Amino acid sequence: MKTMLTILLASLLIAAAGAKEVKLLNVSYDPTRELYQEYNAAFAKYWKAKTGDDVVVSQSHGGSGKQALSVINGLEADVVTLALAYDIDAISEKANLLPAGWQKRLPDNSTPYTSTIVFLVHKGNPKHIRDWDDLVKPGVSVVTPNPKTSGGARWAFLAAWAYALEKNGNREAKARDFVSRLYKNVPVLDTGARGSTITFVQHGVGDVLLAWENEAHLAIKEFGADKFEIVTPSLSILAEPPVAIVDKNAKRHGSLAVARAYLEYLYSDEGQEIAAKNFYRPRNEKIAAKYASQFAQLKFVTVDGKFGGWQKAQKKFFSDDGIFDQIYQP
């Protein structure tokens, strides 16, 4: 017995001596703080059990576009988990840090979870906001981030545009007029979704927040269902925030294998459960069914189906002198 204990202790010591620490930097978009705080702890535990190695994941959060620019300018991300594929495409094209076909490397076009845009209003919904039409009424103050820097803001813009197209027989001029009137009701533009949430929820600005679905639920969870409520519009956009390894950085850091495992684990049952608990719509059908009651049913449009993909949408709406620049005057 004593001998066995000695051998066991020696084995543990040898294992500990051989264990190494791997560091990862996950550059993410603004509202995913709580998700990745929980997920990183779970992954570290999983990886330790599997390999004996320690993983320390550092996080960086901000508007998706701004984060992509940071990585292009040298922020040494091992993985990026951004709001939309265009931002990761930009990292590939401008900095050549990952291959152009990155999206095919993981299931579901590298989007382990989805989300959408909903409305968060004050309890009692004093301005009687039911749908997108109510956002363009005079006297309604709308809070949403800046589409030039925030991925969530771009999803929200496209959702509003899609609604206006559906309502007006796909007439672009009507959609433009609708979205113009909506942005006339926007008093401030934060750089990211979390900033807008703080502006609305803590600083008390605005009557309605165009929020990521998970942000809306988190706000209610943190501040109370007696303060805010969610209004689900009749139509919204299926937001597909993708994830990717930043190959060149991960190779240079010697963290490629761990980075790959880190993203793959998002698709595991535990990863999907964590996503769902943080109000992201999981891809796993079984887990999605388990959490179905916390997600509203609504009509979705997709960026591919309605706008021809992110490359076209970005160029048409959000590039310099694009439609957003034309309609929004601060």
Added chain:
Amino acid sequence: MKKKCENTKFRRWLIAIFLGMSSIFAPSTMGVPVTNLDAEIEILKQQMQDLDQKVRILEQQRELDKEGAAATAKTQPVVKLGSSGFTLSSADTNFAINLHGLVQLDSRTFFADHNLANSGFLLRRARPIISGTVFRDFDFNFTPDFGGSTVQILDAYVNYHFDPELQLEAGKFKPPIGLEALQSDAACSFNERSLVTDLMPNRDLGVELHGDLFGGIASYAAGIFNGAPDYNGTTVNSDSDNDKAFAGRVFLQPLKTSDVNALQGLGFGVGGSYEADHDGTSGLTPGYTTDGQQKFFTYAGGVVANGTHWRISPQGYYYYGPLGILGEYVVSDQEVSRTTAPLGSANLQNTAWGISAGWVLTGEDVSYTGVTPRHPFDPWTGHWGAWQVVGRYEELNVDDKAFSASLPFAVSPASASSAHAWSVGLNWYLNKNVRLNASFSHTVFSGYTGAAPAVPAQAENVLFTRIQLSF
């Protein structure tokens, strides 16, 4: 009367009808009758809520503007223009370019010189100084000089500062030997450096390791250079022989960080150079000059450097408040040979020493880098800058072997074997950038054996003035 009563009744009836119609058609706000007090309160509440929203929006916009300004400041280049010159740098200061300058307009007036010297004005120095930094750790300097009668590149070097304690400099710059020679031209107390500098090299090309240790208490420099002769006003940009010179200096300010204020400004050290086989005519000084820049010693034609050339220079300074003292001694030992009859070689050891002192009358502190007036010159506010009196004594002695009758190396009889000088002066620092000074220098010679008028035949008396602009 009856008619009057009837008119009154009619007016009252009209007024009643008018009031009744007003109450029906009067404008209302938000559909609420304005005469209703509760409705008015609701209106005021709404107005207050609207105002509250506006204030919150303004506060949020202000926060966003501040964040935006902070983010922009991180990437915007920084432009500075002031008494230290012009600087353009990146926000993170990893890249910068600085433009400085030095202009010195002098006058020299010689007295009782038998018309051997030219009194007049001269542009002593005119230097645009371009320096900067690239990639944070690499500094550079390029300084041409357009003063005097020749245009030359004085400094052109790159310095890699891995750490303040370990830096590597390469290019053309002052070798690390003499204290007064290393002092900036703008900071010198007199128009011309002392006779000590006659035995020091001007600029040289090479590579030097240097740094400041223990928080600046000790500094060191050691390098390999082409090897430059004793002071040569015009510098060269290539080597004239195969041999190289070692030059090095250690300087200590042991009490710089102590609590003894009176001794914080004490510094001393030693510098030197050694070249094993310095040869050729270009290895010799073109001549030793006085404060008035007149040659009093020249090597004879056909005399060349031929062999070892070494220098050693103990040096020191003391600064305490308005008092500044600087002194050094130098030995320059050079093996020379005659290439014309009578042939022969000798080892000439020339020496020089000097001590200067100054006192800032207006009380400002003086340092090795000069004087900064507490109150820049502005007669409208009764401020007159800083005033300093200075004095100096200096000597240079040429080895007697240079004047050997059987094997002379000096131009004879036009050379003197020694020069002794004293100088007094007054410096007026109008502000950090502009300075005026006036000084008088008296130099006497010995060992001159000629009869014809020559520089060393009589004392040199010269009055200097200077207008200096440095930034």
